[in-house]
Amino acid sequence: MQNETVWSFCIPQVIKFGEGAVEEVGYEVKRLGGSKALLVTDAGIVEAGISEKVERLLKDSQVEVKVWDKVEPEPSIEVYRKCYDYAKDKGFEVIVGLGGGSAMDVGKAVGMFLEYRGDPLDYVAPPTGKGKKYAGPGIPKIAVPTTSGTGSEVSPTVVISLPEKKLKVGISDNHQRPQVAIVDPLLTVDMPPGVTAASGMDALCHAIECYTTRGYARKSRPSSPAERPVYNGATPLTDICVIEAIELAGKYLRRAVNNGYDIEARKGMSLASLLAGIAFSNAGLTAVHAMAYPVGGRFHTAHGVTNALLLPYVMQFNAAGDAPKFAHIAELLGEDIEGLSLKEAAKKAALAARELALDIGIPKSLKEFGCREEDAPHLAEETLKIQRILVGNPRRVTLEDLEKMFDKAIQGEL
Numbered sequence: 082m083q084n085e086t087v088w089s090f091c092i093p094q095v096i097k098f099g100e101g102a103v104e105e106v107g108y109e110v111k112r113l114g115g116s117k118a119l120l121v122t123d124a125g126i127v128e129a130g131i132s133e134k135v136e137r138l139l140k141d142s143q144v145e146v147k148v149w150d151k152v153e154p155e156p157s158i159e160v161y162r163k164c165y166d167y168a169k170d171k172g173f174e175v176i177v178g179l180g181g182g183s184a185m186d187v188g189k190a191v192g193m194f195l196e197y198r199g200d201p202l203d204y205v206a207p208p209t210g211k212g213k214k215y216a217g218p219g220i221p222k223i224a225v226p227t228t229s230g231t232g233s234e235v236s237p238t239v240v241i242s243l244p245e246k247k248l249k250v251g252i253s254d255n256h257q258r259p260q261v262a263i264v265d266p267l268l269t270v271d272m273p274p275g276v277t278a279a280s281g282m283d284a285l286c287h288a289i290e291c292y293t294t295r296g297y298a299r300k301s302r303p304s305s306p307a308e309r310p311v312y313n314g315a316t317p318l319t320d321i322c323v324i325e326a327i328e329l330a331g332k333y334l335r336r337a338v339n340n341g342y343d344i345e346a347r348k349g350m351s352l353a354s355l356l357a358g359i360a361f362s363n364a365g366l367t368a369v370h371a372m373a374y375p376v377g378g379r380f381h382t383a384h385g386v387t388n389a390l391l392l393p394y395v396m397q398f399n400a401a402g403d404a405p406k407f408a409h410i411a412e413l414l415g416e417d418i419e420g421l422s423l424k425e426a427a428k429k430a431a432l433a434a435r436e437l438a439l440d441i442g443i444p445k446s447l448k449e450f451g452c453r454e455e456d457a458p459h460l461a462e463e464t465l466k467i468q469r470i471l472v473g474n475p476r477r478v479t480l481e482d483l484e485k486m487f488d489k490a491i492q493g494e495l
């Protein structure tokens with residue numbers, strides 16, 4: 082039996098960060114032993130000329146490259162199947178996922194399917210899928226983000242939409258983590274303000290949730306072996322990453338939304354997103370992400386926007402669960418907590434997160450997406466099923482607690 086107090090920390094083999102880092106994509110493909118690569122991306126990235134740039138860089142390094150650009154936002158299982166059908170039996174040696182979380186997710190998963198075969202559902206956890214595990218690291222994968230938020234470039238997880246079931250499921254396996262993450266802030270400058278705001282708030286949610294997630298390694302680690310290798314709860318290493326990430330997002334997110342060509346701000350948000358991704362893919366998350374899943378499935382709200390909207394309500398509820406950390410978050414987001422009691426300072430964190438979200442144009446209430454008061458009980462029931470995430474929440478959450486938080490978020494009253 083695994084020692085309950087042991088935690089682990091996994092990251093890609095190589096992380097390249099900085100302005101112009103993408104120039105090294107060809108070198109990295111070669112280093113991984115590839116001379117034939119599949120570039121997985123979406124139409125927007127092609128239109129922005131980023132795909133063509135990466136293709137040229139690969140060809141300059143004598144890498145033969147084919148492009149599959151049919152990734153859609155919040156990709157359905159059909160998108161994964163189509164990419165796999167295109168790629169199989171063509172002899173690709175390296176997969177490069179270029180774009181937001183969706184493109185990187187599809188690239189990561191297809192790199193695994195090409196080696197281990199079968200259908201995506203074979204690898205999704207039961208009861209929806211068969212829960213099959215990958216036998217090894219699959220085809221080498223390189224992830225190149227063009228947004229600052231998902232952290233997919235360093236995470237072992239992919240998210241798959243099942244539209245007919247109004248459900249989002251995931252495959253989480255350490256073998257699926259990219260071998261190389263190339264984070265070039267210059268690739269994010271053309272991101273529109275709305276996407277910058279949503280993805281930036283997603284990164285902030287990852288950081289805040291991860292900082293306050295309960296240490297499973299101490300007492301209440303999930304007993305299911307399938308859950309255990311991936312998330313530890315917060316550890317000293319993840320804390321170091323997210324403290325920096327929260328401060329960076331507090332300092333740079335407004336600037337990045339207001340002026341996409343503010344390179345210092347873009348660089349700050351790229352780093353915030355990377356650090357938060359490294360941390361949460363080891364530590365886990367809390368009720369914000371759990372509550373966002375049923376909302377997104379039912380009202381088709383964007384992942385980052387849903388999280389941003391729910392964040393202050395969960396922070397308000399959780400503040401009592403870890404007052405020192407929430408007081409620290411308030412401070413990291415620029416609040417003056419001098420002279421306040423720990424309890425008062427902790428409460429300021431939710432207000433600071435809400436102010437930031439409103440400043441960058443995140444809607445105030447779930448009502449604005451057609452969500453009504455009578456939807457709260459159902460959303461709460463669906464959330465309560467997501468125990469793999471809820472188990473990390475710093476306060477125990479009941480059905481009633483979830484319903485109250487949804488009520489407030491629907492009304493927009495903190």
Ligand SMILES: [Fe+2]
Pocket residue numbers: 231283287370384388
């Ligand atoms: Fe997220």
